[in-house]
Amino acid sequence: MGAGLTLRLRNELSEIRRLTAALDAFAEDEAIPSDVAMRMALVLDELLTNTIEYGYPDEVPGEIGIEAKRDGDMLMISVTDDARPFDPRKAPRPDLEQSVEDRRVGGLGLHLINTMADVDYARINGRNLVTLRLLVTSDGDGDPVAVAT
Amino acid sequence: MSDAGNQVQATIGSEWVDDVLVLKPSGRVDSNNAGSAEAMILGQVDGGAQRIVLDMAELDYVSSAGLRVLLVTAKRLRQTGGRMALCQLRPNVHEVLEVSGFLAILTVCDGREAAIGEVTKT
Numbered sequence: 001m002g003a004g005l006t007l008r009l010r011n012e013l014s015e016i017r018r019l020t021a022a023l024d025a026f027a028e029d030e031a032i033p034s035d036v037a038m039r040m041a042l043v044l045d046e047l048l049t050n051t052i053e054y055g056y057p058d059e060v061p062g063e064i065g066i067e068a069k070r071d072g073d074m075l076m077i078s079v080t081d082d083a084r085p086f087d088p089r090k091a092p093r094p095d096l097e098q099s100v101e102d103r104r105v106g107g108l109g110l111h112l113i114n115t116m117a118d119v120d121y122a123r124i125n126g127r128n129l130v131t132l133r134l135l136v137t138s139d140g141d142g143d144p145v146a147v148a149t
Numbered sequence: 150m151s152d153a154g155n156q157v158q159a160t161i162g163s164e165w166v167d168d169v170l171v172l173k174p175s176g177r178v179d180s181n182n183a184g185s186a187e188a189m190i191l192g193q194v195d196g197g198a199q200r201i202v203l204d205m206a207e208l209d210y211v212s213s214a215g216l217r218v219l220l221v222t223a224k225r226l227r228q229t230g231g232r233m234a235l236c237q238l239r240p241n242v243h244e245v246l247e248v249s250g251f252l253a254i255l256t257v258c259d260g261r262e263a264a265i266g267e268v269t270k271t
Contacts, residue, residue: 013180013181014181016179016180016181017181020177034241035240035241035244038210038241038244039244041210042210042212042245045179045180045212046212046213049179049180049212049213049214053180094249094250096249096250096253097250097253098254099254100220100223100224100227100254100255101224101227103220103224103254105217105220105221105224106213106217108213108216108217108249109212109213109214111213111248111249112212112213112245112248112249115248116248
């Protein structure tokens, strides 16, 4: 088992690419199946994009900390930031039944987070702390399909 | 140092098959480059493309920013009487569309020929 991942990011969207590269390396070190690695990367991409775009007043610098580790069959990820208080679990659920015409643009990022991970939230000492847990059990979707001959 | 106006370009190949525009995004479509993807695709629609196939064979990753591009394009085509179909979704991309409810509201085919058939059928 590896040492896990610790990362500090500025509140700029360009930092997401740095996050992605670090997560790729972490997934490889920890032998995380590709479908689980995608969910981990997506959930963090969505959470950080939301925080960076909406959490800070314009031009105010901020710092976002990420820690991730694998504990057996569980991925434990914590994200802390100094943005405005925001509990991602309280996001309104998009109506997935609506037609193309009626469907609202937006709101899907938080839905993806809440669907793909178990989310906890606390506000501690003026910082948001979001804890994400993902099960490291591949459903096989991330692997190439074996073709019987 | 603002992120605005500083976006990375999405990589999207394009090819006409008769009057069907086949667009082939590759790599990632996320918050870093979705703006350029939206501008490119809507530019094609506004330029007259009414039958669009999105061949996703080389798309590794899509976030909600990329889903937004799909929805905005589908809405625009509904307004103009156009059609859009997706094909060759990789498992990761398929999962994101499924969780978002997009498989139910967009036309998704396995192969490219089937997708071209969907947007050209009368």
